[in-house]
Amino acid sequence: xxxxxxxxxxxxxxxxxxxxxxxxxxxxxxxxxxxxxxxxxxxxxxxxxxxxxxxxxxxxxxxxxxxxxxxxxxxxxxxxxxxxxxxxxxxxxxxxxxxxxxxxxxxxxxxxxxxxxxxxxxxxxxxxxxxxxxxxxxxxxxxxxxxxxxxxxxxxxxxxxxxxxxxxxxxxxxxxxxxxxxxxxxxxxxxxxxxxxxxxxxxxxxxxxxxxxxxxxxxxxxxxxxxxxxxxxxxxxxxxxxxxxxxxxxxxxxxxxxxxxxxxxxxxxxxxxxxxxxxxxxxxxxxxxxxxxxxxxxxxxxxxxxxxxxxxxxxxxxxxxxxxxxxxxxxxxxxxxxxxxxxxxxxxxxxxxxxxxxxxxxxxxxxxxxxxxxxxxxxxxxxxxxxx
Amino acid sequence: xxxxxxxxxxxxxxxxxxxxxxxxxxxxxxxxxxxxxxxxxxxxxxxxxxxxxxxxxxxxxxxxxxxxxxxxxxxxxxxxxxxxxxxxxxxxxxxxxxxxxxxxxxxxxxxxxxxxxxxxxxxxxxxxxxxxxxxxxxxxxxxxxxxxxxxxxxxxxx
Numbered sequence: 001x002x003x004x005x006x007x008x009x010x011x012x013x014x015x016x017x018x019x020x021x022x023x024x025x026x027x028x029x030x031x032x033x034x035x036x037x038x039x040x041x042x043x044x045x046x047x048x049x050x051x052x053x054x055x056x057x058x059x060x061x062x063x064x065x066x067x068x069x070x071x072x073x074x075x076x077x078x079x080x081x082x083x084x085x086x087x088x089x090x091x092x093x094x095x096x097x098x099x100x101x102x103x104x105x106x107x108x109x110x111x112x113x114x115x116x117x118x119x120x121x122x123x124x125x126x127x128x129x130x131x132x133x134x135x136x137x138x139x140x141x142x143x144x145x146x147x148x149x150x151x152x153x154x155x156x157x158x159x160x161x162x163x164x165x166x167x168x169x170x171x172x173x174x175x176x177x178x179x180x181x182x183x184x185x186x187x188x189x190x191x192x193x194x195x196x197x198x199x200x201x202x203x204x205x206x207x208x209x210x211x212x213x214x215x216x217x218x219x220x221x222x223x224x225x226x227x228x229x230x231x232x233x234x235x236x237x238x239x240x241x242x243x244x245x246x247x248x249x250x251x252x253x254x255x256x257x258x259x260x261x262x263x264x265x266x267x268x269x270x271x272x273x274x275x276x277x278x279x280x281x282x283x284x285x286x287x288x289x290x291x292x293x294x295x296x297x298x299x300x301x302x303x304x305x306x307x308x309x310x311x312x313x314x315x316x317x318x319x320x321x322x323x324x325x326x327x328x329x330x331x332x333x334x335x336x337x338x339x340x341x342x343x344x345x346x347x348x349x350x351x352x353x354x355x356x357x358x359x360x361x362x363x364x365x366x367x368x369x370x371x372x373x374x375x376x377x378x379x380x381x382x383x384x385x386x387x388x
Numbered sequence: 389x390x391x392x393x394x395x396x397x398x399x400x401x402x403x404x405x406x407x408x409x410x411x412x413x414x415x416x417x418x419x420x421x422x423x424x425x426x427x428x429x430x431x432x433x434x435x436x437x438x439x440x441x442x443x444x445x446x447x448x449x450x451x452x453x454x455x456x457x458x459x460x461x462x463x464x465x466x467x468x469x470x471x472x473x474x475x476x477x478x479x480x481x482x483x484x485x486x487x488x489x490x491x492x493x494x495x496x497x498x499x500x501x502x503x504x505x506x507x508x509x510x511x512x513x514x515x516x517x518x519x520x521x522x523x524x525x526x527x528x529x530x531x532x533x534x535x536x537x538x539x540x541x542x543x544x545x546x
Contacts, residue, residue, distance in 0.1 A: 023544040037542045126546055175546075297395070297410035304409040353546060371399075374406065 014130045019353035022337065026347050033376045034347040035364045038175060040239035040320070042294075045287040048238060048280045055275035064271050066263045067255075068096025068247070072274050075281040076247050084207065084217045086230065092252040095259055096245070096269045096277075100205040102262070103231035103248040105131050107201050108167070110258040112137040116166035121152045122355030123323075124171040125203070137166070143357035146314055146325060150179035154188035161192070167199050170218060173206035176354045176363035177323040178299075178316020183216040190221045200228045205246075206319040208237035208288050211296045213317060219249070226251055236319075237288050238280040243273040295320050298366040298373060305377040306364075309384050320367045323351065327360030329387055337362055343386070344379040392421060393430070398531075400434040439534050441526075448522060449478070449494045450501050452509060453487040455517035464488065467514050476504055487519070498522060 004012065026032060043049075067073065073090035080086045088094050097103040104127060112118065114136030120128045121142045129139040140160050144150045157168065170189075172181040181189075193200065200218055207215040219228040233246030246269075248258060262268075280287075303322050306313045313324035326336050333350035340346050349365075351358025366373060395407055404422065408415040425431040440447055456467055464482055471491060472480045478492040491509070495501040502520065510518050526534050 017546070019546055026544065036544060037540075038546050039542055041540070041542070293391075300412050301406065301409045304412075349546065370402070370406065370410065 010134060010136070014133055017126055017353070019126075019349060022334070022350065022353070025338070026341065029341060029345065029347075032341065032345045032347050033372065033379060035366070035368060035373070035376050036347045036349050037365050037367055038321075039241040039367060040236060040291065041367045041369065042239040042291055044238065044240050044243070044276070045280075045284065047283060048240070048276050048287075051279035052243070052272045052276035055272055060271055060275055062271065064096075064268045064274055066268050067094065067259055068269055069274050069278070072096055072278050072281075075278050076249075079281045080217075080230075080249065084215060084220055086217045086219045086249070087225070088230075088249040089252070093249055093255055095248045095255055095262055096274060097231075097233075097248055097262065098246065098266055098269050099235060099244040100203065100231050100233035100246040101127060102266065103233070103246045104128065104201065104203060106258045106261045106265075107229045107231060107248060107250070108132055108135050108137065109261050110254065111135075111167055111199060113166075115164060117162060117164040119157065119160045119165060119168045121156075121169070121171065123150070123174075123176055123351060123358045123361070124169070124354060125175045126354060128169045128171070132167075138164070140165070141355065141357075143355070144177075144179070146361075149314060150174060150177040150323070151181055151185050152189060154192050157189060157192050161196075161198065165198050167201055168193070170200050170202045172202075172204075173210055173215065173318025175206065175319050176321050176349070176351065176358070176361075177314075178319050178321050180210050180213060180215070180318040181218075182213055183221075186216055186218050186221060190218060190224050193227060194223050196227075198227070200224070202228055202230050204230060204232045206236050207232060209292055209295060209320060210318040211292070211299060215318070229254060234277050234280055237291075238277075238284055239287075239291065240273075240276070240280065243276060244270060245273045245277045295366065298368070298370055301370055302364065302366045302373050302377070305373070306380075309377070309381045311380075311384065320365060322364045322366065323361050324364065325360060326362050329384075333359055333362055340380065340383050344383040346376050346379045346383070389421065392418065393425070396422070396431065437530055437532050441534070446496055447494055448496070448498050448501055449492065449526075450498075450505075450523060451521045452491040452493060452505055453517075453519040453521070454489040454491060454509060454515055456488040457514045457516055458488075459514060467512060470512055471509065474504075474508060476501075487517075 073094045076094055077088050077090040080088060108131050112135035116137050117140045118132040118137045119140045119142060121144050132139045142156045142160050144152055202218050204217055218224055219230050229250040231248050234240040303313050306324050311324045313322055316322050329336055333352050337348055337350040349363040351361030395402060404418040405415045408418045456464060458464055459466055468480060471477055476493050476495060478494050481490045483490050493501055495504060505518055505520050509515060
């Protein structure tokens with residue numbers, strides 16, 4: 001059969017993730033020290049796992065309501081208010097999703113008609129342009145700059161807006177750069193958007209992982225609640241990636257539409273995970289702090305290690321990645337990463353995996369033990385010295 | 389600075405330079421702080437956690453409960469000293485509850501431990517009662533789970 005004729009043209013036109021090739025290569029190698037992974041190395045804290053187990057023991061094995069259990073939505077509402085001063089009504093403004101990914105997906109599907117433009121600052125996590133394209137949307141890329149600490153600026157945003165602009169994706173704290181947007185950074189962005197019909201999809205999955213400056217949600221700024229869809233989840237903050245627990249907060253008229261997609265495509269998020277998630281939000285503050293403090297030590301350890309060996313690295317203030325500039329070594333990012341893997345057995349991710357503007361950079365994850373990072377740094381140093 | 393102590397408690401092999409990087413401090417300052425902790429007796433020593441069950445070493449350990457009549461002027465301190473000076477005693481705690489001292493003992497054989505209790509502990513003046521509990525299996529010690537070798541089974545997902 002000629003599947004190319006059968007398959008959706010839109011789907012076929014989506015490029016497979018460029019990083020797959022590198023990961024395939026990585027899997028053929030032995031004794032590799034990897035710093036590639038984008039999820040916590042911690043296991044989910046035991047009391048959270050125990051809550052999931054207990055729910056199973058009690059026979060909580062049925063569907064929940066489409067938007068998630070009320071106790072969980074109340075917990076999310078209370079948490080967002082307590083941590084970030086963002087106010088969402090658990091009855092009408094919160095949907096529990098299958099990870100932050102589903103939240104992003106249904107938000108775009110609910111907003112986009114064919115031809116609508118979606119402004120996406122890159123480098124960022126890889127999912128936004130393909131999902132926008134699947135909805136018939138047109139990704140409009142803004143390449144953020146190292147000299148701006150990879151923040152989105154109001155000028156860049158203003159220049160990208162056209163009459164067809166429907167949505168701005170705001171992926172901060174950022175994977176892969178570790179950039180954050182403070183209240184001072186967000187205010188000019190909000191000022192550009194106020195009075196327009198442009199919505200913001202604020203992906204705040206790393207909100208708990210900032211170092212030094214507390215995260216600010218753009219939804220908490222004056223006049224922004226009505227134009228923001230907040231997507232977040234439990235994966236990074238509580239080390240719960242495998243539970244697939246995310247959530248979406250938005251004004252009620254939006255939630256009603258997004259809930260239709262969620263209801264028909266997903267039904268409801270996994271019940272066991274929802275029970276565990278309540279425990280995480282109600283009793284997990286100390287775990288989050290413990291992990292944040294540990295990531296912060298590793299962050300300093302990694303970044304100072306890189307700087308000491310002469311690899312220029314802007315100071316990441318969020319997430320768990322460093323994003324060093326490797327353009328001075330006379331190689332493309334891919335060449336640099338492939339040679340580092342081949343010659344010294346260390347795997348890091350070429351910046352180009354996160355957009356063309358990642359050329360000249362690499363992402364190094366510090367979701368690893370300090371011992372592991374120290375070994376990797378030794379090998380990276382040997383590589384850098386071999387290039388001199 | 390409890391953060392420094394916690395780091396060392398979890399991994400005493402960390403160098404001053406490593407810790408300085410992690411805490412954003414100068415290596416020399418960290419060295420000085422550690423030396424001060426050592427001389428003040430805050431840091432008492434550095435040890436390694438070994439699962440001896442994975443070696444051919446023959447050993448047995450036991451928890452001994454002791455009931456004591458406290459001595460005038462000394463309380464429990466004197467009798468505690470008489471006990472902890474034995475190298476066989478791994479650890480010694482003064483407890484609340486139905487007994488007074490908890491003694492962790494290690495010996496080569498059960499017989500050796502039993503004799504130690506009978507001859508060295510039970511015979512001490514002021515010890516009125518002993519109860520010996522042999523350890524059958526150690527599951528976790530100093531925060532480390534025995535037998536589990538951690539593996540990283542995370543997939544390559546950006």
